[in-house]
Amino acid sequence: MSDSAEPNPLEIARARKECVERRMQRWIPRLDETCNNCGTRLLGPYCHACGQPTKHFIRHIPSVLKDLMEGLFNIDSRILRTLGTLMFRPGRLTMEYIAGRRARYTAPLQLYLIVSVLLFVSLSWITKVSNDLVLTTEPGELSIGPKVTPAEAAVDDLKPMLATQKTEPTGPALPQEKKPISDDNPLDISFGNGPWHPLTNPIVISALSPEWNQRLNQHIATQGTKLKAVSKDPRALIEQSFKLAPYAMFFLMPLYALLLALVYVFKRRYYIEHLIFAVHMHCFSFVLQIVYLGIYETQKLLDVATSAPLAVFLSGLLFWQFFGHLWAQKRVYAQGWIMTSLKYFFVLLCYALLAAFAVVGIVLAAVLTF
16 A cells, blocks of 8 residues: 555656646747748757847737746846946956846846936925025026025015115216116127117128028027026026937947047057947946935935934045046056056046036037027
């Protein structure tokens, strides 16, 4: 009786074989199956000619959602591994990618898009004027201060009047203030017969057609009105500047890689290697900025003053951003500390000048497009 109750090894082996065959049938096609895309005979779950998988999305929804979630978690795990290597071992990620070990890490362009979007969204959120702040502008100055209640505003309005009544001199009258600019001429442009006007005294360039001259004067009137509004509330201009900043950074990266190619010209490396390093270093700086902005916003929301340990931590972030770049550059290009430091500071100075020109361009583009 006890012998008959024992499991049969042959039956166990047969059951395991059937289980394996069922699993294999889910992923490995039959030998006579061909790719639906190019007609090549299939040897596995993917076509070796065009790369199309044999699994089709036209199936039950739970199965499709399962594949999507698996792909999502796979991307997340690669991002975490990529960020860990990027932040704590500067330069290692670039060396791994150049050496061909790329499957375990997120692609440089995808990483840059994710990190840059997070950074500029954070900047746009933090730089917005909160409800407890109000922008006050006067001709030629801009200040940000706490919101003033109507009663306090009334008292503040009376203070200059009282001071004037007490200290007003008995001498000759002061000159009158300048007449406000007309709405038809918000930029206060004058030439030829008098003040500029889009209809009565427009700007006419002989090289342009009448239609383009009309568009030019309309554009001047539109931009003048916008600038007049910005002098009272510059938030629209600031928001437009932050919208254009990612485009400027995206064009600065190839220039940074070009600077690296110039200082390391005798290394005989491809430009794409310098570009990969530039992408990784920008992502390195962006992540540190996101951490810094997160701490700043948390302090602001909790109304917590900066403590000594927190100040040390923030100083450490700034130091790591500086030294991490230097360490990564030494690791990737394999030169001594002296030569690496000289080249690092030269590239940093040139990049700072390019960034300054980029800031000016962003402001000008924001003025023309906001």
